[in-house]
Amino acid sequence: MDTDAAGCLGEAVSKDQLRFITCGSVDDGKSTLIGRLLHDSKMIYEDQLRALARDSAKHGTTGEDIDFALLVDGLEAEREQRITIDVAYRFFTTPRRSFMVGDTPGHEQYTRNMATGASNAQLAIILIDARKGILVQTKRHSFICSLLGIRHVLLAVNKIDLVDYRRDVFDGIVRDYVAFASALGFKSIVPFPISARYGDNIIYRSGNTDWYHGQSLLDCLETIDIQSETTDLPFRFPVQWVNRPNLDFRGYAGTIASGSIAVGDEIIVAASGRSSRVKRIVTYDGDLAAAEAGDAVTIMLENEIDVSRGDVLAGPTQRPTVADQFAAHLIWMDEEPMVQGRSYAFRIGTQSIASGNVTRIKYKIDVNTGEPPLAATTLGLNEFGFCHVATTLPVSFDPYHVNRRTGSFIVIDRYTNRTVGAGMIDFPLRRASNVAWQPLTIGKQERAGLKQQKPCIIWFTGLSGAGKSTIANIVDQKLFAMSHHTMLLDGDNLRHGLNGDLGFTDADRIENIRRAGEVAKLMLDSGLMVICSFISPYMTERDLVRKLVGKREFVEVFVDTPIDECVRRDPKGLYSRAKSGKIENFTGIGAPFEAPRAPEVHLKTLGQPPEQLADQVLDALAAREIISLT
Amino acid sequence: MNVQNLARLETRTLPRHLRRLEAESIEIMREVVAEFKKPVMLYSVGKDSSVMLHLAVKAFYPAKLPFPLMHIDTTWKFREMITFRDETARRIGIDLIVHVNKDGIARGINPIDSGSALHTQVMKTDALKQALEIYGFDAAFGGARRDEEKSRAKERIFSFRAAGHAWDPRNQRPELWNLFNTRIRQRETMRVFAMSNWTELDIWEYIMLENIPVVPLYFAKQRRVVHRNGTLVMMDDERLPLRPNETPELRTIRFRTLGCYPLSGAIESEATTIEDIVAEMRLTKVSERQGRIIDTDEAASMEKKKREGYF
Ligand SMILES: Nc1nc2c(ncn2[C@@H]2O[C@H](COP(=O)(O)OP(=O)(O)OP(=O)(O)O)[C@@H](O)[C@H]2O)c(=O)[nH]1
Ligand SMILES: [Mg+2]
Secondary structure (H helix, E strand, O other): HHHHHHHHHOOOOOOOOOOOOOOOOOOHHHHHHHHHHHHHHOOHHHHHHHHHHHHHHHOOOOOOOOOHHHHHHOHHHHHOOOOOOEEEEEEOOOOOOOOOOOOOOOHHHHHHHHHHHHHOOOOOEEEEEEEOOOHHHHHHHHHHHHHHHOOOOEEEEEOEEEEEEEHHHHHHHHHHHHHHHHHHHOEEEEEEEEEOOOOOOOOOOHHOOOOOOOOOHHHHHOOOOOHHHHHOOOOOOEEEEEEEEEEEEEEEEEOEEEEEOOOEEEEOOOOOEEEEEEEEEOOOOOOOEEEEEEEEEEEEOOOOOOOOOOOOOEEEOOOOOOEEEEEEEEEEEOOOEEEEEEEEEEEEEEEEEEEEEEEEEEEEEOOOOOOOOOOEEEOOOOEEOOOOOEEEEEEHHHHHOOOOOOOOEEEEEOOOOEEEEEEEEEEEEEEEHHOOOOOOOOOOOHHHHHHOOEEEEEEEEEOOOOHHHHOOOHHHHHHHOOOOOOOEEEHHHHHHOOOOOOOOOOOHHHEEEEEEEHHHHHHHHHHOOEEEEEEOOOOOHHHHHHHHEEEHEEEEEEEEOOOOHHHOOOOOOOOHHOOOOOOOOOHHHOOOOOOOOOOOEEEOOOOOOOHHHHHHHHHHHHHHHOOOOO | OOOHHHHHOOOOOOOOHHHHHHHHHHHHHHHHHHOOOOEEOOOOOHHHHHHHHHHHHHOOOOOOOOEEEEEEOOEEOOOOHHHHHHHHHHOOOOOEEEEEOOOHHHHHHHHHOOOOHHHHHHHHHHHHHHHHHHHOOEEEEEEHHHOOOHHHHHHOOOOOOOOOOOOOOHHHOOOOOOOOOOOOOOOEEEEEEOOOOOOOHHHHHHHHOOOOOOOHHOEEEEEEEEEOEEEEEHHHHOOOOOOOOOOOOOEEEOHHHOEEEEEEEEEOOOOOOHHHHHHHHHHHHOHHHEEEEHHHOOOOHHHHHHHOOOO
């Protein structure tokens, strides 16, 4: 028995794993192909086959025959609708290789799930229905594969049984595809005439296509040379976790993203530039002399320099870029569109960036037609754009086309926490080292001290006609009467000057608030009490302003007047114009208002005189010890 | 440790695909510890849990495990599992939490009279939810693998659970590259399947090459069983009532998967070493879950259970 096991392992030591996906248009046979591969490589057990036969009779699309797609379409909804919705990861193994395959959905509405599958694949099988040829989705998926860095394509011309195994059909499709894909930068495109349903040219060459002299699909998967690109790249080590069990041990745990490292090598911390040498490479199985891309290790350094989670260790000569602005390709994955200027959270390697935004969408890419770039200010679900991104802290990265591990990022909605986008960095726009803060000798404290007050921002938010300006004005007068130095910023007034170039689209509203926030902050820094009155309908932007200033300096006042009441008052006649369609994107009518979840002051205005409401604001300021009412 | 094992340790060379899987799992575990406030590892005492625990020890070496283990005990586990569990906790020196749904016991829920579906719901799913809430864990490692079952093949590695612990298959977070979205709000939790991409064969090969202890029930031995519903059920204690026409007999059997003993089907086998098991695995014609009585209760039952908060 021992010799037996040794034998099977002997052959296995060099065995590697290939990760690939199947993609292509709806119903081209992706799931069927995977089911067929699993079945013919004997990965399906008898009890599973019996279950499959039962399922095929109930949900199948293949009449009396077994429907192999049901082996992979595992969700109830998928079986009922007979389509793939989410990626399935399946596994099979042959004596030569072990495989992990992601079956991705063909429907356009699930494109984000296809991109999810592509992000970890080394190779893609792109299927084309022989009867239909290249379709819009074929192009879309090819583009996504290319953008996500897949360099090897197996072009499976499927359902060849339905075109009588004709060579001219096959040759025609291959010719069209190669012409189309020439711009996509694939290293290899290997074509196969196959029938996923009947198994032609999948495991063995088929007698039905005697004109075809190439390999079978599985032969190719087993032997294709996918060089491990990552070991030849410069050393990158994103620090995941600092291991500090006792005072004598401080190690940096992580997985080497690219390149290799040996004990004694010099390293630098990308963001700070500080350098040290590798003292030990620690693993549970003993210390290593050297380690390479893909190894999960713990690195100890010779001297104690400041390193924490999110830092990237690199070699001293070929360093990653450190920048807080970069250009990137972005795919949007959320129903709620991406808006220029809005603040999102980012993950880049092990770096968590609490806040950043897309400052500009340079253009949107029409992946269906490959038409020239389109101008845009938002990206909707499944749309692609080339964008400028700014982050509040500098990040360390490499261009994605050079290094997939250190050039990719995800975008997260700061409120819902959904993963809303994924990006691939192209190049830095401004290196962080160029920007330095001009140090000021006289600061906010000194300036406010001279005025004998505590500076703050009192931010009124609410619908148009809610009473913001009225209440803000009274607050201003009362503070003034108490000898406070104040300044009132009003949305309408700012739109005449500073924000005169902005309209009322989502992007413009966001920019409007961003500028107002920055101005308010400057005034705050000069020691003033700044009263701001802006509809400011989005939670994200209000919070962005809050983040700009100190914790106790921002007082959000929610002027809560029901929409019906605002419409009834309609002091400027705006609601009636909005309702008759003369004004687009009017908050409360054509555009949303996101009420604050936990404002510092919540004013319920119905039936309350403005005077009293203003007093409530002053009470709140007093309670926070910003002013004193005695 | 005998001489043969020692020799194997010294020449330890994992095949490349196992090295990659090992590194990937370690990366995931470190990610959880770096990003969550209070993680826990769900330890089910089976082979996958043995591997998961071994990987965790590697991930945080030389530090001690930065989280406790938790076993959801239905009180119907094989006795040998409980012995093995306690030995393991002692050997590695870790905190072990054992949680039983007391309410379920009080209601007299058991796999024999209540049926496997209700028993699983109350003593596993509900018990797990209870325990997560009692201790306030925000992330829980599970040893489930994608190759086990077709709805698992669709699940993310970081599987987000809203406040009620339910899995929403239509609304999973996209999971690209190795960039995991670990952000959750209060009362939301994450289930983390660090071994998603392992297969059953990978598990056994790894156990063999790494010399990982597993419960002896995985090895063939003469044991007292009855034939029931097309499977062999082991008489682990006196609680299993015999049905008419059932006679216990001694058979040489082992288990491919372990759970509550009345719900785990044994297989007839002569495999007494890990090498034997790996060899048998390569030839077998039935799946691992074949013996599990809980999955076949109804169509799509795993997906349904997961929607209710099951692992
Ligand atoms: N005749 C024939 N039919 C096929 C072949 N491959 C797939 N089919 C059939 O085409 C239909 C769609 O197959 P699927 O595998 O579900 O297609 P898919 O590409 O996975 O579809 P989505 O994932 O929903 O985009 C099924 O009825 C299959 O049986 C083939 O080679 N020949
Ligand atoms: Mg499909």
